[in-house]
Amino acid sequence: MHAIIRYVLPVAMLFAGMAHAQTGYVGSNVCKTCHANIWANFYKNAHYRSIASGKEPPERTGCEGCHGPAKAHVEAGGAKNTIPHAFSLMTPKQVAEDCLTCHASSFDKANIRRSEHTLADVACNSCHSIHHSATPKYLLAKAQKDLCYGCHADVRAQFELPSHHRVNEGFMNCSDCHNPHGTFAPTTRMGDRPRMVAQALNNEEPCLKCHIDKRGPFVFEHPSVRVEGCATCHNPHGSPNGRLLRRPVVFTICLECHNGSGAGVRNQGVDIQSATHNLLDPKYQRCTTCHVRIHGSNADATFLR
């Protein structure tokens, strides 16, 4: 046993070292000779831990962990095209594959291959900047909302409506409700559910993580809320109407479903408005003034208390 440790192991390590030299890995210390500006701050980067650990193989350590063996690049005296993995020259698919070498085991990236971003050629380095990040956490190239707004100008417009979730104010982020790396297939709202909405609270709508009082369970559920979700009545990003409602007045939202037509779980249609309610009387135009527990009630089937 001692003989193995004393004689065989050093020889094996020697061969291992030669193998690394043959594959062209030179180590991050060589890179910093020319790329001092990147190296100067690199110890603040989460990727620095691959160097600090000292246990990772060369192909997963430091600069070459992402950019590949640098021997040819060094011998050529620089030039981007001699870097095996120069991200600015790679296709989005190649970029994603490289990053997933390490990041695939992360739960929140489990669905990245079927994500809308991947299909639209939005690669990791479209949002993340490894060397010049604006946010130390997650190494984002800009503040999160600005990254998202960069492509989703229409969403930005929605957040600038008077009634909106407080993303611009810094209170919340897009990723509070969305997973930009893709989500599991929708299990609520079926196919029409937006594909990048993150499921929260063990597969419930992300809205319920903050709006806990709407979660229930209630004796009297409002089926459209529970089955098809909050967006049945609300525009989640922003709305010109108060409380993010889809319409400026409450009764039009209610009556569009409660018209007695042939839909709903009761087969004969969603219940029509009560015959005692005269819509020309203003008090009946404000449905939620009386039906205050419209998201679900434990005491009253018509959500009055």
Added chain:
Amino acid sequence: MRAPILYLIAAAGLLQAQQVVTPTTEPVGPVRGQDVGDYNITNSFETGYRWALTNGDRGMYRSDVNYGNGLRLLGSSLTVNSKDGHGRFFDEILLTTIGLGNDPYQSAVLRIRKNALYEYDLTWRQNDYFNPALTISGGAHFMDTTRRLQDHDFTLFPHGKLELDLGYSRNTQDGPALSTAQEFDTRSTAFPVFEDVRRQWNEYRLGARANFAGFTFIARHTWDFYRDEPTDHFTGVENATTINDSGSFTGLYRTQPFRGRNPGWLGNLFTRRKRWAVDARMTYVSGHGDFALNEAAVGASRFGAVANRQISVVGNGARPNLAGNFNVSFFPTDKLSIVSSTAVYNRRISGQNYYNEVDNGTGLAQTFTFQELDVRTIATDTDIDYRLKKWFGIFADYNYSERQINEVEGFALPAIPGSTFHADNLQKSHLNDGRLGFRLRPLQPLTITVDGEIGRTSRPLAPISDANYHALNGRVQYRTRQLQLATEYRQYYNLNAPLSLASFSSHSRTYSGSASWSAKSWFSIDASYNKLHLDSLGTINFFAGVLAPQLQTGYVSYYLSNLHAGNLGMHFSISRRADLYAGYSITKDAGGGRIPANNDPVQTLLSSVETFPMTYQSPVARLSVRITPKLRWNAGYQFYGYAEEFHLLGYNQNYNAHTGFTSILWSW
């Protein structure tokens, strides 16, 4: 060569999307900080005074913006990093805050990490929520509550073969809220009452992640507890405000406690190989809640008779929730990806209550009610992504799902044998949805994406649900380090018809264009324009009449929104000493297209709510001047102007507000 690039990035960082005027954005790039032992420390504080002057509807201003006056720690940042990655107790501390000191939107983010040993993340947020409610709903439901959220996550051996996770989240909401209570007669006025909101949700998480033989296995157990203890209390005299109603209200006491718990499990197994990958997940949550309602009201009925009413309700609810996902991915060649996803979702919500009511001293029988709402969905989804060339790829997606909704209603009067009612309603629906698109990249910075989707649902749940729909999307994006151009068109059309008595259609179109240009290290500009169009038309049936309500069947609910939104932002850096940002954003709903009102009072009412023309604009300017390398003086101004033309109740909720701040940013 590197310096200009850094300045370009810095300029781009400063050119943020239109936002509130603080905190001041710090430049990105330059190396800074001080070395203390084996650590490097950077720190910054921006502290100053914020002010706001408002004219017009202050309630609406507080609902939309809500900034006030006072001293603030507008923003702060602290980083501590070990220089060799071998700190004794930690390798990184990161702390950032926004708005501490009384801003309505406050947050703090903390991360402490020691490589390979532990990671701790904290997010804390506080929101002062104010809503004057919709004036058009009578001004009721005013809320002035504070919501606090915190998430703690502690990971042991991060990124190791075995990782352990502990987590805790808390969400509280408290404060006064105006609600309403309807008593004595369902046709009487709803009287305002103050409710003291007290809600609290706590979640505890314990989990582990293990990597073995190329597989990753995650198991997590959660326990969450929810309590809601609203109390309503009203004393005084409140008279009905509607004609022919002599109702009045002289007192109410109501307490409505709720206790819930939701223990749950999550399991996840996935692996990724060269030619295939598997991702399987299952969650199960066993939700349960217990509640009680105790209510006593005193006053006069709609006809003026003395009235009192006492209600007590006790009961419980359950919500077992099971979800499973199984994704299999194949990569037969480097050009082709096929992902097949199957999802199963089963939720059963059941609840029961015992309702007791005593009205005017008359004991009424106890009522027992129970309901159940079951939703089961099985969905399969297949995505194919084929890259024919480096510059051209196509993708397709087919989704089929089957949903079954079962609603069970039960009712009984325990005092009367045989007085039971039971209804069991079942609805099944199927969805077929397909999508086809292509992706074109003729030049490295230019991407063109086009796709179309079509879907058919049998038996949609609600008249406005998606039934027969199609969508078209097109996007062109040109992106270089200095210049980004993008334009997009999106269309969505849904037709839910024919229903037996009614139909509904909804049509939305979005046009957008945006440009961002970092022209020089000292100048950058950012602009966008969007047109968001929505029109919907739905048959509505309801009761209305001048003398007495009658069934009205010949009317439609028509809604038209024509939103135009524009943004312009410019950043100037003056001799690397001062940064000036000037921006303007406007959203305007042009409305239009109303069906003309006529002598029909019902049509006149419906016509008045078909559009909601309004304008919301907000110019902003921000100046940051470097006094010393570590000290900057900042000042900002932002105007908010809201103008609506709705005028349904004879007045509008318009306001304008001048807000601003001056601050000192100290960073090293």
